[in-house]
Amino acid sequence: MDSPHGAAVKAEDFGLKGPRGWVFRGVRLDAEPGSLIAVEGPSGSGRTCLLLALTGRMKATEGHAEIAGHRLPRHMTAVRRVAALGPVTGVNELDQSLTVAEQLREGALLQRRYEGPVRALLRPRGERRADARARIDAALAAAGLDLATLPKGPRTSVRDLERLEAVRLSVAIALLGEPRLLALDDLDLKLSDAERAEAWTLLRSIAAAGTTVLAVCSEAPDDVTVLRTAAAEAEPATKAAEATKATKATKDAEAAEAGPAAGTDTKTDETDETDDTTKGADDALAETGRA
Template structure:
């Protein structure tokens, strides 16, 4: 897999929901092929920032460009470049599906051949039992399955929310190593976590400016059918 990743530039961006400010006056730059981590405690708008950077949440102030595409005017193009592997709410694997059903569904939606999915499994170091329920997989295996199914179509960017949620030290190490490997293909990997991993990552800190998490679904941009 060889990918031309997206770049992301944001200046002074702000989002508000029905309960108030989600995040405010955020500046960031993410280079193509980087592993970037939006980090901070709950309630700081990590998920909402990922939604905004991938063209799925409208901002009230600031400027964002994703590989030259300006948001919100070119949000449709950005949504085609940057795909969600896990982005809560709304973009998660169905836990009641079996692995083979999740694979079949992704092939139907994206049109990728089974060989591309097998290559993505190898890249991320997973080999899930096709008969297993998604919800029965270990948390790190379930996360990496979602990432692999999305990465199989080789998007320019991929979004992975809450990387460290529910993972112990071994699971976190495995997940971050796999995501570093994915970024090594050239793909831009945008993630969120409570704490960033050690090493060569682009950290985007969010301060705890609010004590609640406004519901971003009320301000989501419409997702285009691919």
């Protein structure tokens, strides 16, 4: 797969405030296309919310950001089209009931249905299958996942994957759409030191190939651009419940966006970004300090 030119990521006094206080505030960034950016901070510091805001999944309340020339929070739909989510707990998780092959086919089908041009749906079935196979093979290669090394090959259940293998699979699925920005949450969660080093090596290779990468972590290597988040003001006891509300709102917003047939034009410079669905996501996600 020839990676597209990455997205420049800029932010100026970017912040999000909910009823319980600031989730993150004063974020500033100026990263070139193809950069590897780490959002570093402890759990509960608003780092996941910052990742979702920078990928157009949540609406900021202060300042602005610009992703591949699309200004946030106004052009959230345009940003979602160029930014893909890797693993984000509660928002973009793998289906544990599927095999690896089934998960990949589902990802390819959804990408073609909702992101590909209408003419792609009109091609002969054999041609569509060959194209999907080629895109899957390229994405797996970029993610460093060799299906032959899995216990049952492509028939391995997703639930049986090791943590790093699951990360690689999620990254491969995200890369199927050739995004300009790839975002991952909790990159170093449950990884050994050696596995953590492998994960960062993977992200460096993706960034070197041209795709901008944004990764949430507890501690970033010295050679990456780092955004640090301060602790959120939300009460710890309420975070779990608020996170549940937040992830549901995010899924509802993305489902609403995916509703129209592929190829349907959607305005990106109007106030349709402030519809009820998006407002619900704003409020719920702003309240959570989960990251």
